[in-house]
Amino acid sequence: MPRQIRFNAFDMNCVAHQSSGLWRHPDDRSQSYTDLAYWTELAKLLEKGRFDGIFLADVLGTYDVYGGTNEAAIRNGAQIPVADPLLVIPAMAYVTEHLGFGVTAGTAYEHPYPFARRMSTLDHLTKGRVGWNVVTGYLPSAARNMGQDDQLEHDDRYDYADEYLEVLYKLWEGSWEDDAVVRDTETGVFTDPSKVHSIGHSGKHFQVPGIHLSEPSPQRSPVIYQAGASSRGIAFAAGNAEAIFVAASTKHVLKDTVTKLRDALEAAGRDRYSAKIYTLLTIITDETSEKAQAKYLDYLSYASEEGALVFMSGWMGVDLSGYALDEPIGNVKSNAIQSTVANFQAANHDGSEWTVGDIARAGAIGGLGPFIVGSGSEIADQLEEWADETDVDGFNLAYAITPGTFEDVVTWVVPELQKRGVYPTEYTEGTLRQKLHGRGDRLPDEHRGANYRVGVPVV
Template sequence: MTKQIRFNAFDMNCVAHQSSGMWRHPDDQSWRYKELSYWTELAKLLETGAFDGIFIADVLGTYDVYGGSNEAAIRHGAQVPVNDPILLISAMAAVTENLGFGVTAGTAYEHPYPFARRMSTLDHLTGGRVGWNVVTGYLPSAARNMGHDDQLEHDQRYDVADEYLEVLYKLWEGSWEEDAVVRDRESGVFTDPAKVHEIGHYGTHYTVPGIHLSEPSPQRTPVIYQAGASPRGIAFAAGNAEAIFVAAPTKSVLKGVVKNIRDALEQAGRSRDSAKIYTLLTIITDETTEKAQAKYADYLSYASEEGALVFMSGWMGIDLSQYDLDEPIGNVKSNAIQSTVSNFQAANDEGGEWKVRDIARLGAIGGLGPFVVGSPTEIADELQAWVEETDVDGFNLAYAITPGTFQDVVTFVIPELRRRGAYPEGYAAGTLRNKLHGRGDRLPEEHHGARYKVGQPVTR
């Protein structure tokens, strides 16, 4: 039986998200990120292609590792200026019926109590189509602007995130009983106070004694997304994540990452497929191979290698401006995205070492993920090969230009995949959680957060 391939669209409320310099292309509309119509039009387009959702990244600082300042990032528009992603969701939900929304928010700089209400509000307004991408942060500039000398060490950030999630699960799952809201007009009782419970959380990092401010939403807990593939990140994902986003430059690297994640899920008492795994990819396609290659050459003429190194320096926590372009990455320690460093320390497809020049060329279009160029048939062949060889579930699709790259996928690639029986014809019913996993709208019993449901004995 042919495995169904799944797509997410990867975007950000900014100009240059992954492909630095592409904002200069005459067909690129990322400069419209400030307009609500850009996002509503994109949402409707993605729903016509039965994308699982749109995954919106975010940062709270500038990329200032490259050259020791943020000047290059500002000059190239490298994720700056950047606006809040959460405010986009309601508008996109209003013009769609099935598209999911994965919104990025960090655990480092906002207290979990107001954040819990914000996500419950979105889950109500979207009819249960919202997910939360849990990030612990990686930009030192964000820490400084929040009043800290630097961010916590990599693993410590996950320690804080563990308790952050514990507070949220208690609020979302354990505060309100399912039938607490009675709306009894005769008695004048809207909510039965006996069925609303204080969570009494007194932890290492957070004190939250009271009740959740929102009544239970369609999913209660939004779908938990996670994008860390370091050993500590995988351990965190094993207990919490229901969709996991990874980035790997080659099939061989991705295969190992996917296996590590599925092993960790199993070790955490969950099934190996309890989280959908999407890998970052950019597709450049057209009716024929020749047209696709011409399109790629056109895009490449606008790409910025320096902008790519600005991104890579931030993601890796290494100032790549201090290295010669032909110097191998070598053995370095990172306090940023550790999996990015380890991926480039592994051998490339030719068995050689990744050099700084290679990273600049790779990242110029598509950022951390690879890109594929070809006709619809060639793209479909390549996507199926990635799925078959790596056991990944689908692709988190970045763009070269927007919305053109997504339109090309909908126009050329999805019909070919459907012809092969390798792509969904439409959406499953219910919430985002049920659309992804087909097991209902609420957290399954084996999920880490389920232990905090009303009536469950809670142990830390």
């Protein structure tokens, strides 16, 4: 059987997620993000298309690097206003049976103890279909609003996150034994206290002496997603990630990133394919190539160049308002998403350097990821090429308009890939972890979190 191509939907509980300005398009429904029906209908559509899941991004600050203020972000609706991603998941889970839910939450601004309960609750309510996208933060505005002068330095944020996950693994994996909840109506014992254990964590950043507040959920630990592609981010992913999201402007850059990630997984004592790797991509498609090209030009007419530079400035940690549009990016030091800067500092395939104008045009539709345009058959050809040449597992699909972009993929691309035998026609039964990896509901033995299971001596 040929290797299967996988899809995730990339969305956010806001208006302008990746493609700034497209909220103005008459067919875009992103302004309905405050309406629960928008999310439930989207979930049903994605399950119809056999998507692995929907991946919900989040930020706890505004994009105020561009021009030194958040005015341009507010004016363009660039991920502001933004609502909580966790609260829409139970409703989406209620109307679906198989779709997974990857939810973003940062390690910097919430204590791990209440967060552990929140994720266990979601895992219960979704019947084991939830994953957590671990982010360490990159917006200085979020740090300031949480009472800090600025975010920690890039690598220090990952050191903090390492202990954060240690606390979580101890709570999820090591606090309650599988048979602790007995529900004995004769004796009146709901839970056997001898099988519930305090974690006794005492570390540099956290003191957590007690027990987890939730009984074990179907997966115990949610599927761990991660999106950092810097050297420190790759090291963090190697120990924790079960699904990894990357963004690469070219196949050459993507192949290099995927190879580094798989090498790191192997060096950490895990299988090279123990984490599914998805790359960011936007697909614009229709019945014919001509219709798809016309659709692209239509979308482009609504795109906001200023909004694109607002996003890029935030992601890169560089105020692009201070550059001329024809000026190369050059050598800049980033305390934000370092892999973003590295991607743009790499030369184009023709040897030319990226300019600020190039970045604005490239990011107008799809943000950090590339976009491809064509008929369903043409798109399928390109997806197979990307997968074959880069060893990537799948694609994290951003939208130009929503839900229209996803509807088009389900209508024109999914059937073509299924016809070629390279895309699932049915879901695997079980939890999200089982669906992704086929190795059961719980963390595999070689995963870092498995070291914290009840009865496993920590070394």
